Amino acid sequence: MYEKIPIERPATPLLDSINLPADLRTLDVTQLPALADQLRHYLLFSVGQTGGHFGAGLGVVELTVALHYCLNTPQDRLIWDVGHQTYPHKILTGRREAMLSIRTPAGPAPFPSLDESPYDAFGTGHSSTSISAALGYALANKLDNRPSRTAVVIGDGAMTAGMAFEALNHVAACQADILIILNDNAMSISENVGGLANYFARNISAGDAEATPPEGMVSVPGSIFRDLGFDYSGPVDGHDLPALVSTLRSLADKKGPRILHILTKKGKGYAPAEAAPVDSHALTKIEKQGQNKQISCANLFGRWLAARAASEPALVAITPAMKEGSDLTAFAAAYPERFHDVAIAEQHAVTLAAGLAAGGAKPVVAIYSTFLQRAYDQLIHDVAIQDLNVLFAVDRASLLEDGPTHSGVFDLSFTRAVPNLVVMAPADAVDLEAMLDFGFDHAGPALVRYPRGSIEASVATAAPIELGRSRVVRQGAKVAVLAFGALVETARQVAEAEKYTLIDMRFIKPLDEAAVSAAAADHDLIVTIEENAVAGGAGSAVSELMAAKGITCPVLHLGVPDAFITQDEPGKMQAAAGLSANAIAAAISRRLDQLN
């Protein structure tokens, strides 16, 4: 058991001799526990250096060793659900040293990535896709008569999502040759919730898989999967390497859909993580810890929610498995009956909110930008068409270290196309709270999007929020910068230096038409700035409005280009997208030169 994250690189001679899984397969099974121990120690060291996900990785160290030992990867396909637990997998598959630069453009991606390694059979990041992808592989193998085997590792948290069930249903229909390893640690990021989580817990206390059900007992472990048409084995101790190896060996060559249920401990082998698995889901780099600056947008939201709930008995908050990340902890503790962690079920979260609103409650959906992508139809079909009073608090609407899977830079494009929906982006902490209030009180659906971390307060004016009204931050000349959300502060630096006009647009929908036409009348160039895809984003809204109203003025759209921005520190990702103050200033002056 490790008590501390090593700051010095530990000695890991056996691990160092494993450059690829083929090396691992030359070991004797009795050497595997020592290898697992060194892998765990090195994982702790490398994550300490880089930050990143580690609680889940610690829990699958033995499983990772056993899988690469028993399967013939990469010819056999191994697909990890979510992929946040793949640091040990990356270490064993040729990326041990590279792990020291994970989450930088030169280093490995924080999740499996098809083009990074042949051992990463499928790119992930969002949960519950693994069984579908594996079924695709299995069916493609069959078409091509390839002997390759297909295995999946999916957590009990990821198993709660609709997609996982959709795939199980279809796998059973196809009777495809797939081995699904259900990694049950009773944890999502928070404690896993719901009927499935209870079912697993009940079964585990009922004991061994092979036992006949005692009189009166409703089910034996795995009966739900057996009934669906799977060959179920388990539960097996997922930290017992010899047991894992012998079970995997016996299951790997079987045909048809198989489920192996293993029990593991999140954070295994690192005492602080075992004691506090929620906090150890991910780690901040050692050097960065303690540099705690301003209050984050998530914290502001959490504070707003708890305060507003005190005077709003109909307020109900919903999270799809992101209670801590969205900072609903205080609210959940104070108002447990009005708090719903629906597990990893974004679609359900949004339609549940629609139902609550139809029933007279006042739901607030706290959701990350990229996870809202999953619930687009529910947003349109269940909330917006029925014009229901749902407030969406959309967090992580920004470029993120976790890379393209988690960078929330599409929400403005896909939400602003939806009728009835009001879309806002605050430039500072004051506006964030004011917009949450405004959206909550608005009759109809409303959405407030904000980035990870904090937003600058230097442009705060506390001007009241009025529907579809922008505010002029500074009056200048020549160029009117129309900035949206968190980038207002960056735009301010440019506008002040160059004496441009700066407008904090506040609303993406409805857009401030009067402000746009005034800006066009008084300036040579309109520049829109947003941390969102240029394609279909807030700037597009400005151009569409101008086209519709016959307003003419040269326009420059600055935002995330039509490309996925590689993982890096967020500030560097912004720079890579051309959204640093320098890049913005340069782009504007280039355009002015072209116009002259």
Ligand SMILES: Cc1ncc(C[n+]2csc(CCOP(=O)(O)OP(=O)(O)O)c2C)c(N)n1
């Ligand atoms: C669609 C989606 N929603 C939410 C998340 C955030 N998320 C990442 S890991 C995780 C918990 C996964 O739990 P489980 O599958 O049991 O894996 P464990 O971490 O317990 O090993 C969640 C909710 C996500 N990656 N994708």
